[in-house]
Amino acid sequence: MPVAELDLATDMHNRLVTFDIGHPEYEALLEPQSAFWTLVEKGRSARLSSDTDFLGRVAESRPAFSAELEHLRFGLTPSAVYFNPTERCNLNCTYCYLPERMRRGGNHMSRERLFEALETLLGFFRTQMPPDSQPQLIFHGSEPMLNRENVFAAIDRFKDDYIFGIQTNGTLLDDDAIEFITSRGISLGLSLDGPTPEVTDRTRHTFNGRGIHNRVLESMEKLRGYQNYSVITTVTTQNLQHLNEMVELFHSMEVPTCMLNQVRCTLPGGLEVRPDDATFSRAYLKALERTHELYRESGRKLVVANFANIILAVVAPTARRLMCDISPCGGGRCFFAVDAKGDLFPCSEFIGLPSFRGGNLFDGDLETSFETEAFKSVTTRKIEEIGECGTCPVRHFCGAPCPAEAHELNGVMESKGAFCDFYKDQVRYVMRLIADGRESDFLWDGWDKGMPMVFQMEMD
Ligand code: SF4
Numbered sequence: 164m165p166v167a168e169l170d171l172a173t174d175m176h177n178r179l180v181t182f183d184i185g186h187p188e189y190e191a192l193l194e195p196q197s198a199f200w201t202l203v204e205k206g207r208s209a210r211l212s213s214d215t216d217f218l219g220r221v222a223e224s225r226p227a228f229s230a231e232l233e234h235l236r237f238g239l240t241p242s243a244v245y246f247n248p249t250e251r252c253n254l255n256c257t258y259c260y261l262p263e264r265m266r267r268g269g270n271h272m273s274r275e276r277l278f279e280a281l282e283t284l285l286g287f288f289r290t291q292m293p294p295d296s297q298p299q300l301i302f303h304g305s306e307p308m309l310n311r312e313n314v315f316a317a318i319d320r321f322k323d324d325y326i327f328g329i330q331t332n333g334t335l336l337d338d339d340a341i342e343f344i345t346s347r348g349i350s351l352g353l354s355l356d357g358p359t360p361e362v363t364d365r366t367r368h369t370f371n372g373r374g375i376h377n378r379v380l381e382s383m384e385k386l387r388g389y390q391n392y393s394v395i396t397t398v399t400t401q402n403l404q405h406l407n408e409m410v411e412l413f414h415s416m417e418v419p420t421c422m423l424n425q426v427r428c429t430l431p432g433g434l435e436v437r438p439d440d441a442t443f444s445r446a447y448l449k450a451l452e453r454t455h456e457l458y459r460e461s462g463r464k465l466v467v468a469n470f471a472n473i474i475l476a477v478v479a480p481t482a483r484r485l486m487c488d489i490s491p492c493g494g495g496r497c498f499f500a501v502d503a504k505g506d507l508f509p510c511s512e513f514i515g516l517p518s519f520r521g522g523n524l525f526d527g528d529l530e531t532s533f534e535t536e537a538f539k540s541v542t543t544r545k546i547e548e549i550g551e552c553g554t555c556p557v558r559h560f561c562g563a564p565c566p567a568e569a570h571e572l573n574g575v576m577e578s579k580g581a582f583c584d585f586y587k588d589q590v591r592y593v594m595r596l597i598a599d600g601r602e603s604d605f606l607w608d609g610w611d612k613g614m615p616m617v618f619q620m621e622m623d
């Protein structure tokens with residue numbers, strides 16, 4: 164039985180546990196409760212665990228570690244919103260978490276309503292954030308570019324009030340749209356699932372089954388050189404064997420940042436293409452190594468943001484940029500979501516689940532939505548109260564994501580993450596990189612130089 168598994172049963176409050184990271188020379192000694200960790204030569208953990216000098220130093224640093232973690236988990240206030248300006252989408256991706264009836268025949272938000280919504284949100288953020296900081300507003304899907312005229316009008320109207328982002332499927336970005344977005348420095352996220360049309364079309368296509376791969380590549384070509392953009396690949400059984408080719412394609416097209424996100428199984432379509440953890444880990448870690456080779460060959464990084472976030476969770480928790488891998492996750496506390504009717508949800512992942520509606524923005528429910536059962540069930544989901552996760556050595560680097568997925572898969576939120584073994588493998592790999600002094604090669608240059616925390620989710 165691996166050392167880590169042995170120690171799962173003996174993890175007590177403030178107890179140091181040995182964690183086998185699969186490195187030839189090092190293992191980790193972790194204090195799961197505070198997320199303190201150190202690497203030690205193999206076989207020395209037991210001796211160090213009873214070394215009074217070492218234990219004294221751990222005890223000294225514990226309050227600082229614990230306070231940082233406590234703040235990150237319970238002390239943050241809302242500073243971002245995911246905003247759906249339309250219910251419609253021009254694509255019918257097999258794993259989409261939004262119901263098809265909504266994407267096919269839903270409504271656009273009018274310009275008047277959109278402006279009213281952004282004004283109301285701004286008033287709320289002013290009560291939550293210091294006066295010199297701007298909230299983030301990410302236009303999100305369905306497909307926000309279907310309501311482009313109103314979205315662009317809102318961006319210009321509120322340009323001094325928000326930091327804007329757009330998450331799009333990338334099929335509707337003509338030259339004018341790209342000029343608008345890049346000239347204003349707007350953060351842009353695209354989606355592409357395969358290195359070839361054949362692979363992309365397996366999961367991402369129009370309602371008529373038409374492929375969109377080349378259209379997205381055209382947009383990426385036009386964005387070459389723009390630093391404020393990223394491409395999300397949703398990893399499924401349909402593209403798992405092509406992750407190396409994906410990162411090679413992204414690197415060749417000078418994509419600055421990508422994400423290789425595991426498919427969310429919140430709706431049945433996701434579950435049907437869910438990869439198993441072991442196969443996923445192997446392909447994912449191979450692709451990460453490929454990004455490292457490409458960096459070594461070219462001097463240019465392709466940062467895999469969802470993995471970089473796990474590195475940050477281990478080496479600098481407050482520098483995290485994504486808020487899925489922590490418990491409670493960021494949904495309903497750091498950010499929330501507004502759909503095209505103005506309905507409020509803890510996160511976009513819940514938009515297709517009516518029981519998680521926390522009220523309506525236009526009915527004046529914004530403040531009270533945070534106190535509703537819909538929001539509270541997410542914001543009070545604590546890892547300590549989730550069975551096996553409560554004693555897991557890597558619990559504060561994983562967070563057991565995602566509550567929406569757990570609820571739909573298991574009927575209760577208090578169940579472990581859908582990709583549990585994959586998370587453990589990621590943490591082991593991070594610690595191996597640290598042991599070999601390679602972790603910075605996988606992070607953004609200057610990641611430690613006062614970068615603001617931005618709340619993005621691991622989703623498209
Ligand atoms: S889901 Fe995450 S926290 Fe829970 S047991 Fe698995 S790795 Fe640990």
Ligand code: SF4
Nearest residue numbers: 487492494510564565
């Ligand atoms: S996607 Fe899931 S884990 Fe991530 S913030 Fe939303 S609800 Fe939380």
